[in-house]
Structures are given as C-alpha cells and as structure tokens.
Amino acid sequence: MTLPFFVYGTLRPGEANHRLFLHGRTRSEEPARLADTVLYEGPGYPYAVEEPDGGVVRGELVTARPEAYGELLAELDRLEEYVPGDPLSLYVRVERKVVRDTDGAGVRAWVYVAGQGVAARLRAAGRRVEGGQWRGRGRG
Template identity: 60%
Template sequence: MTAVELPFFVYGTLRPGQHNHDAFLHGRTAAEKPATLPGALLYDGPGYPYAVEDPGGGTVASEVVTAAPGEYRELLVVLDHLEEFIAPGHPRNLYERVAREVIGEDGTAVRAWVYVAAEGLARELRDRGRTIEGGDWAERAGR
C-alpha cells in the first residue's frame, strides 16, 4: 500500500533543534512551519513525548514538516521505523501513523501524518501518564 504524500507533524525529538531532527530530517525537508494539533494531549515519556488523541480538548504545539523533493518515500520508511510503526493496528506498534488536520500559524488547516501513541499505550497513559502542560514538549519545565 502506497501512502499519500502528506507532510509530517513532529512534536518531540524530531522537532528542529532536537537530536532526531538533526539525525533524520536535517537537509531532507522543504519546509518546517509552526502548527498545532487540536484534539490531542501530550504525555511525557522516557526521553520523548507521546501524543494521545483526546476529542474532548487539548492541543499539541509543534511543527509540520514537508519532505524535500525526492525524499518522501525514504523519510516515511525511516520515520515509521523510528516511531516503531509496523502497520495500522499492529499489536507491536508503539505509535500509530494517522492522517489528521493540523492548523498552521496562519489558521490554515493542513492534512498531515501524525504519530500518536498506539491504543494500548494510550490507555495506559490516560490512566497513569503525566500530561505536558500547554502541549509543547520543547517548552515544558526544564527545557
């Protein structure tokens, strides 16, 4: 199955200035723009965050990244591997890759790939996780 070529909403270590951005995205993007993901909460994890869908509210603040020409397919494979996404609904997924509307800083809605916590992990985070106030991992206390 070939995925639709959507930009990626990155909210943790893939953000500009973070170590995975430098390792996986640097030089492979055409655009990186501020955006928000409505209907999600951000949870602190072991050195990286998890977005969990929350239809009742919450917003995650970050960037939407567009692959440079010719880079999309390889980036998709690399990011799926990094995020431990095997296939939709796979029981060993750490994250699910889902297409969601994100809102650019100019208010324009853009459809983008978002890696959200897989359902089992999302349930655990909702029960026992610690949310990141304000939904911005880079701005959380101590950063």
C-alpha cells in the first residue's frame, strides 16, 4: 500500500536524516499532527508512543515521489530498525490517520512509533517532550 509518511524527528525538513533520506525524493511536505500520541526524548532522536487520550505530536506529512517510493520505504524501515513481526524492533511502522494543518483533512499515513519494549520503558521512566514538537531542539 502506497501511503505518505508522517515524520516528527530527524526526518523532518531541516534535520539531518531529511537531507540523507528524503531530500529530492518527495513530491510534497506539509505540516501535520498525530493525535493520541505522546512524544518522548530518545538518545539523539524522539519516540512517538501511542496513548489513548494522549497528546498531539507535530510533524510533517511527506509524500514520496512515486519512482522513489519502494526504495525509500525499505531505507526508512532500516533506518528505524523496523523488522515486521520482530517484538524487539525499536520502532514499528503503523498506518494511522494524521491531520493536515493547512486544511484539517485527515490523511492515512505510515508512522514509525516506539516498539512495544521501548514504549514500556519510556512510559515508566522516559522524559516527555512538552508540546509534542521536536523541531528546533538543537539537532540536525
């Protein structure tokens, strides 16, 4: 299934991994938000943790160029250390509804959220990123 990506950390425009993975491979990048999610500080990058009645994580909805999509999806899975079905994955790629800031429209997108073990550790002892906004935190 071809879906856009919702990015909220190092893949955002202006951040280091955006230059390495997304630059020149996207058709559009729009401000968006993901509800029922809490953003936690990680070692050099953030983790979105799904929480019913949680906060909002702010990021961008990135639509890849069609000719780059397959290769980009595989590269982002490797970057996020996501292996389908592996309970030890740092991140899990899930399909979620995000809301575009420009028009309030809901859009289905791929989102990399914290894997089960990582999410449990963060809920117990992690540091939340207030406001759900990682950009401008001195990285990239």
